[in-house]
Amino acid sequence: MLRYALVVASLIGAILLAVPQVMSQGSLDGIRLCPGDFALCAASICTPTGGTIEVKCEAGTDGCPYGTRSFPEAKCICPIFPGPSIGDITGGNIAEPLGPGHCFEPPDMVNGMPVRRHEGIWSLYSPKRHIPQEINNWSLLPRKTAAPINTCPDSKMTTKNTFANCFSFACERAGKINGVEVANCFCPIAESLTGEGVPLGTPFGTQAGQDNKNVDICLELPVGGPFPPDTN
Numbered sequence: 001m002l003r004y005a006l007v008v009a010s011l012i013g014a015i016l017l018a019v020p021q022v023m024s025q026g027s028l029d030g031i032r033l034c035p036g037d038f039a040l041c042a043a044s045i046c047t048p049t050g051g052t053i054e055v056k057c058e059a060g061t062d063g064c065p066y067g068t069r070s071f072p073e074a075k076c077i078c079p080i081f082p083g084p085s086i087g088d089i090t091g092g093n094i095a096e097p098l099g100p101g102h103c104f105e106p107p108d109m110v111n112g113m114p115v116r117r118h119e120g121i122w123s124l125y126s127p128k129r130h131i132p133q134e135i136n137n138w139s140l141l142p143r144k145t146a147a148p149i150n151t152c153p154d155s156k157m158t159t160k161n162t163f164a165n166c167f168s169f170a171c172e173r174a175g176k177i178n179g180v181e182v183a184n185c186f187c188p189i190a191e192s193l194t195g196e197g198v199p200l201g202t203p204f205g206t207q208a209g210q211d212n213k214n215v216d217i218c219l220e221l222p223v224g225g226p227f228p229p230d231t232n
Contacts, residue, residue, distance in 0.1 A: 029090060031086060031088055032089055032102070034083060034084060034085050036084075036104075037081065038121065039122065039185055040124070040125065040131060041123050043131040043133050043222075044076040044166070045217065045220045046164040046187065049073045049186070051072075054069070055191055055195050067097065073189070074164040076164055076185045077177075078171065080173070089101050089102055089168070094107075103168075106121050109170065110186065119172055121170075122169070123166040123169045123185045133145065133147070135210070135217075136210075138179070138182075139178070152215065152224065154202065162201070162221065163222055164187040165192075166187040167193065170186065172184050187223065192226060193226070203227045205224055205225055208220075
């Protein structure tokens, strides 16, 4: 399917961006090239907030009578890059009715609160082999920013083995850490990238952890996407 094929191509840079379900219908309706700065969460690890976040889903499907579904929420600190980038205006909380339905302007609401003009920013995607990471104290050294694909295997024995999805969600600029401009992004936990839930322990891919042998990162709530992308 076209959406799946696009994501597989993007997996050269990150597995986590299986962009939502219009592509499963054979179109690219929601995918846009977005101008301006964006937050790239592909190699981030996250912390549950204890709250919930609303996500765009297909109205009328199970558990989605009105077009949105609630998920447990995570906060992820993500570096900011200059655009352009890829966004999905039919997914995440960039989509109507949660967001503006376009990526040309930064969000004016983040985590349910208004933000000052130009401080809102979207978490979008562009393939990057090097991404500053919190696990290395935001170092800019090449070996510290390397972001290869890391795979987290099926692990039904532990409910900690899961991910956060940040693609096309709202963030707020949070200044600089060790010279790296970052944003606080608020993202759903265990969301299938189509507004569906993913069973805890489902295998997933991430650019966090730097090393495919670093399975410990799988337990630290990295940003990622499930195998296959439409898992639910």
